[in-house]
Amino acid sequence: MTKKPFYQESTWTLAPGQSHNVPRRSDFLSCLEATKPFKVQIGEAPETGFQKGLTYTSEADFDSVRIINPTDETIIVTLGFGRGGVRDGRFAALGAIETREKLQMRPFDIGGVISGADGIEYINNMAFISSTVEQVMPIDDMRQKAIFRNASETSAIYFYATTGARVSKYATVVAQPGQTVEILGGAAVYANSEEPTALAFADEVVHV
Numbered sequence: 116m117t118k119k120p121f122y123q124e125s126t127w128t129l130a131p132g133q134s135h136n137v138p139r140r141s142d143f144l145s146c147l148e149a150t151k152p153f154k155v156q157i158g159e160a161p162e163t164g165f166q167k168g169l170t171y172t173s174e175a176d177f178d179s180v181r182i183i184n185p186t187d188e189t190i191i192v193t194l195g196f197g198r199g200g201v202r203d204g205r206f207a208a209l210g211a212i213e214t215r216e217k218l219q220m221r222p223f224d225i226g227g228v229i230s231g232a233d234g235i236e237y238i239n240n241m242a243f244i245s246s247t248v249e250q251v252m253p254i255d256d257m258r259q260k261a262i263f264r265n266a267s268e269t270s271a272i273y274f275y276a277t278t279g280a281r282v283s284k285y286a287t288v289v290a291q292p293g294q295t296v297e298i299l300g301g302a303a304v305y306a307n308s309e310e311p312t313a314l315a316f317a318d319e320v321v322h323v
Contacts, residue, residue, distance in 0.1 A: 119198075119199050120197075120198070120199035121140075121141070121196075121197060121198045121199055122195065122196070122197040123139065123195070123196050123197075124147060124193060124194065124195040124196070125137070125193070125194060125196075126148070126191065126192065126193040127182060127191070127192050127194075128189060128190070128191050129153075129182060129183075129184035129189065129190050129191075129192065130184065130189050131184060131186060131187045131188060131189065132184060132185070132187075133184050134181055134182060134183040134184065135181070135182045136179055136180075136181045136182075137179060137180045137181070137182065137194075137196075138178065138179045139178075139179065139180065139196045140176050140177070140178050140198065141176065141177060141180075141196040141197055141198045142172065142173050142174070142175070142176050142177070142197070142198040142199075143170060143171065143172040143173065143196070143197050143198070144157065144170065144171045144180060144194060144195070144196055145169070145170040145171075145194065145195040145197075146165055146166060146167050146168065146169050146170075146192065146193070146194055146195075147167070147193045147194065147195055148167055148191070148192070148193035149165075149166055149167040149190065149191070149192045149193070150188075150190045150191045150192075151166075151186050151188060151190045152164060152165070152166040152186075153165055153166070153182065153183060153184055153185065153186070153190055153192060154182075154183040154184075154185055155171075155180055155181065155182055155183065156180070156181040156183065157171060157173070157177050157180050158177035158178060158179060158180075160177075162181075162183060176198060180194070180196070182194070217322065217323050218259055218320050218321065218322060218323070219320070219321055219323045220262075220318060220319070220320045221238070221318065221319060221321065222237070222238040222239075222240035222316075222317070222318050222319075223238075223240050223252060223261070223317040223318055223319045224238050224239065224240065225239055225240055225241060225242050225251070225317060226239040226241070240316050240317045240318060241314060241315075241316060241317075242263075242306070242314070242315045242316070242317050243312055243313075243314060244272050244306050244307060244308040244312070244313045244314070244315055245307065245308065245311060245312060246307055246308055246309070246310065246311055247307055248275065248282060248305050248306070248307040249305060249306065249307070250303060250304070250305050251274075251304050251305065251306050251315075251317060252303060252304040252317065252319070253303050254278060254301055254302060254303045255301040255319075255321070256301045257301065257321045257322045257323075258300070258301035258319050258320070258321050258322075259299070259300075259301075259320045259321060259322060260297050260298060260299045260300065260319070260320050261297065261298045261304055261317065261318075261319050262295065262296075262297050262317070262318040262319065262320070263290055263295065263296050263297075263298075263306075263315050263316070263317055263318075264290070264294075264295040264315060264316045264318075265290035265291065265292055265293060265294050265295075265296075265313065265314075265315050266293075266313075266314040266315060266316060267292050267293075267308070267310070267313035267314055267315075268292050268293070269292055269310065270292065270308045270309045270310035270313040271289055271290065271291050271292065271308070271309050272289070272290045272306055272307070272308045272309075272313050272315055273286035273289050273306060273307050273308070274286060274287055274288050274289070274290065274296065274298060274304055274305070274306045275287050275304065275305040275306065276298050276300070276302040276303070276304055277302055277303055277305065278302045278303065282305050290315070
C-alpha cells in the first residue's frame with residue numbers, strides 16, 4: 116500500500132524542564148531550527164539527543180514525538196514531519212560555514228584588443244590619463260579590487276573611487292611615477308594626472 120504524501124512543520128516554545136507530546140504519524144523527523152540542543156522520544160523508543168540540522172528516518176511509521184527541554188533555559192524548536200516519500204531538503208547549518216571564494220585577476224579591458232609582436236591578441240589595459248578627471252572604470256559589483264600601475268616617469272596620477280554621481284575633489288589614492296596602487300571594491304574609478312598625459316596599466320581582481 117502506497118503511503119499518502121504528507122509534510123508539516125511546527126514551532127514550539129518550551130520552558131526549562133518542560134516536555135510536549137506531538138501526535139503526528141510520520142516516517143521522518145527533521146529539526147529545522149533550535150535555540151539549544153534538546154531531547155526527543157520518537158514513538159516508544161528511548162529518549163535521545165536532538166538538535167538543529169539532524170534528521171531521523173524510520174522504515175516504519177511512528178505515531179508521536181515527545182519534545183523535551185532538559186536545559187535550564189527556555190528553548191524554541193521548529194520540527195518538520197513527513198511521510199510517503201516527502202523529505203525536507205533544506206539545509207540547516209549547525210554553526211558558521213567556511214566558504215572559499217573564487218577570484219580571478221585579469222587585465223581591465225579599456226580599449227578592446229591589441230596585437231603583439233608575436234601575433235597574439237592581448238586585452239588593451241593601457242589608460243592614457245589626462246589632466247582632466249575622467250572615468251577609467253565603471254561600477255562593477257563583481258570586482259574585488261582595481262589595480263593601477265603608473266607607467267609615467269615624471270607625473271603622479273590621482274585616482275578617485277565613487278559609487279555616486281559626484282566625484283570628490285580629494286583623491287582616494289595617488290600613484291607616484293612607477294608606483295602600483297590598489298582600490299578595494301567595485302566602485303567607479305576616475306583619474307587625472309599632474310601632466311597633460313600619463314600612462315597607466317589597469318588590472319582587476321573579480322569574483323568568478
